[in-house]
Amino acid sequence: MADILRYGAYLPKHRTPLGELQSFYGRPGRPRSRTLATPGLDEDTLTMAYEAATEALAGERAPAALISVSMSSPFGLRKMSMTLSRALGLAADTVPYDLGGHPGGLMDAFALAAALATGDRPVAVVASDHQVSYEERVCDTLSAGGAAAFVIGASGGFATLGPQARASSEVYDVWRLGNEPEARYRLEVLFDAYAAAAKGAFTALEKATERPASVYASVAASQPHPQTLRGLGKLGVTAEQLAATSFVGEIGNLGAASVGVATAIALDAAEAGQQILAFGYGAGEGIAQAIEVTAAPPAIGAAARIAGEPIALGTYYRWTRGRQAEPH
């Protein structure tokens, strides 16, 4: 068991109207998201992680470890946690960890942080992603960016990390061929795998906690696509439980930051005594995390950040063109 001591979230202020983007690329149909949260030309995973971590660490004790979760360039081959630790001015003995491989990795980071946060110093966990899809593919994959950070301590927080349960299957919902500039996504495989992983993880968590999904005040889930959230309804998750934490239809897919930002929104609205279910999904694996709120959280107003300022299509094009091919 470990506690959440503080948290932070960052969403870039710019919003690309997806409907206009679809028209530009000649893609018919209703946009699956109203806008995309689009990082500026001078933003990336590191700068967004810095913003979220700065908010989470304000007034906190110096962490003993910093765990960063990301799948985006420019830190595919290099340690983001080390650079982030230096940017935050953390002590030289702060141990930097990096997790990648799937966008549900924040749940893995919670488990690692709970194991590491045994002494006086807490552990900082940061999930940050800046997804940039190749030209018209962005209309399907809703690629956007954001970051969320949590400070995990052994005790003394406002919420306790409860049991965690997971279900895994090997699927190919994302892969890369040869020298293609961007990975391919197969959405129908994603929808099926998300539903199967959610069912397995929710069932396992219910066994561990003896609580069905319906008792949670809210469900904060990874949301790569609006259709995945609809699949949670079959598991007993109500629209009310998802109402506050669903944003993929507004600002797109935040990748690894998705479940973190949703959890921040859920904590903002939570009251002492309530339970929150966080669900991270990626690459066929679903991880369900029970969170028990023990005191009023220090609300950060994360939900208010979903609204942003619209940018012109030309600006989006200028900021993102070639970005997916940046070196890692």
Add this chain to the structure above:
Amino acid sequence: MTVSAIEFSRLGPPKLRLYAMRCGSCNTLQPWWEKFHCYACGAERLTEEELAGTGELTNYTVVYYPPRDFLGQEPYVVGHITMDEGVVLPAPVVDTALEDVQLGTRVKATLRRMKLGHEGDVYYSQKFVLDTPGAEA
């Protein structure tokens, strides 16, 4: 200035933190690039000192036709920031509409990309955002 990756490594660490140089003789705070010479007293013993990151915009201009390395970011604001510690630093002010920028505006430092080097190396540095009540971190 564009440099190769090897040259970049020789230039020292990227500016991940905001700092200035304190003169060990007259105690004056100098901008970060004055590493060897105090312009107040001429002393040559200066040490790095981290800044709190907040200050006031005391002068600015809007760049509409940027140098090659900053293409795509225009129009952007570059200002003189008088830090709360007293030293004046030049830096971009971002995430704000041009009409919202005024002399005397409170600003705070944040980490942003400065430019992308021609060998793919990312240059990070300190930029400033408005530090107004209700503004996002």
